Amino acid sequence: MKLSVVIPIYNEEENIKALYDELKGVLDSLGHDYEIIFIDDGSSDTSLAVLETIQQQDPRLVVVSFRRNFGQTAAMSAGFDYATGDVIVTMDGDMQNDPHDIPRFLEKMAEGYDLVSGWRHDRQDPFLSRRLPSMLANKIISVVTGVHLHDYGCTLKTFRKEITRGIRLYGEMHRFIPAIASGMGSRVAEVKVNHRPRRFGKSKYGISRTIRVILDLLTVKFLLSYATRPIQVFGLLGIISGGIGFCIALVLTIERQFFGMSLANRPLLLLAVLLIFMGMQFISLGLLGELQARTYHESQNKPIYTVRKVLGRGRLDGDR
Numbered sequence: 001m002k003l004s005v006v007i008p009i010y011n012e013e014e015n016i017k018a019l020y021d022e023l024k025g026v027l028d029s030l031g032h033d034y035e036i037i038f039i040d041d042g043s044s045d046t047s048l049a050v051l052e053t054i055q056q057q058d059p060r061l062v063v064v065s066f067r068r069n070f071g072q073t074a075a076m077s078a079g080f081d082y083a084t085g086d087v088i089v090t091m092d093g094d095m096q097n098d099p100h101d102i103p104r105f106l107e108k109m110a111e112g113y114d115l116v117s118g119w120r121h122d123r124q125d126p127f128l129s130r131r132l133p134s135m136l137a138n139k140i141i142s143v144v145t146g147v148h149l150h151d152y153g154c155t156l157k158t159f160r161k162e163i164t165r166g167i168r169l170y171g172e173m174h175r176f177i178p179a180i181a182s183g184m185g186s187r188v189a190e191v192k193v194n195h196r197p198r199r200f201g202k203s204k205y206g207i208s209r210t211i212r213v214i215l216d217l218l219t220v221k222f223l224l225s226y227a228t229r230p231i232q233v234f235g236l237l238g239i240i241s242g243g244i245g246f247c248i249a250l251v252l253t254i255e256r257q258f259f260g261m262s263l264a265n266r267p268l269l270l271l272a273v274l275l276i277f278m279g280m281q282f283i284s285l286g287l288l289g290e291l292q293a294r295t296y297h298e299s300q301n302k303p304i305y306t307v308r309k310v311l312g313r314g315r316l317d318g319d320r
């Protein structure tokens, strides 16, 4: 078995060397073949120079340097692309994650899990700006995605290689990988990890991240539940909205025709028109979504299902 450790780096010059030494100690003691992939996410300090120096001494290091800052999600995505190991470990480059936790992750993986996620049960970050919003976000993500973990934000995770192949990441979505993976039918587990305060450098995020996470959650929820059947969501909204509008319009018409009531001073008429139009828009949106879903899957030959394994002489039509 080969391990690939993926570490995003954005202005972490004081942390890299110490992290590398600590990580190397742990990995050497494990006895597996391994590689360490540092993704330099367009650092503006000397991080890249530090990485280059270490890389020259250790051929098991891979350094991928971005042209500019693309964000942690992009960095992790690049790590997945360049990884050649059977198991991929992701962790932060600021030494807040403890490499000594890695063996316990591997034990959990050996029990048959496809993805193991860390839980920073004793998180060492400021309460108001980080831990409180994160507590709320974790609750919401847990309820909305139906994948119940305590901590979605912990970067320390391990993945079986096949899991990372099928996942495309955008925005702030690295924290939703367990949800996406579980939506694809992977077995997900959680282990408690040691979390340490940041000693050098600054955190790259603040409270503003919460909003972005919530928006991404919306996307993930939609993709997981309805991406292959958008008309089910938009069509339903359309029928409800259009139906209510139609009923109101019907009542108004009867009142006008049979009871001679005037419509000119009835704001309800506007509401009826609005609801009917919204209903039509929603249904059209759903139909367009259906077209998009077909283009998405059929143009890339992407099946709408995921297969764990095939027994016997099963063969895809396209292989012949």
Ligand code: UDP
Pocket (backbone or CB within 6 Å): 007, 008, 009, 010, 011, 012, 041, 069, 070, 071, 072, 075, 091, 092, 093, 094, 096, 202, 203, 204, 205
């Ligand atoms: N990071 C990155 N690109 C960014 C922001 C952060 O590669 O645009 C890296 C950063 O260097 C660190 C990890 O992502 O290794 C986590 O960042 P940070 O420690 O600031 O997040 P926090 O632990 O405060 O949530």
Ligand code: MG
Pocket (backbone or CB within 6 Å): 092, 094, 096, 198, 203
């Ligand atoms: Mg950190």
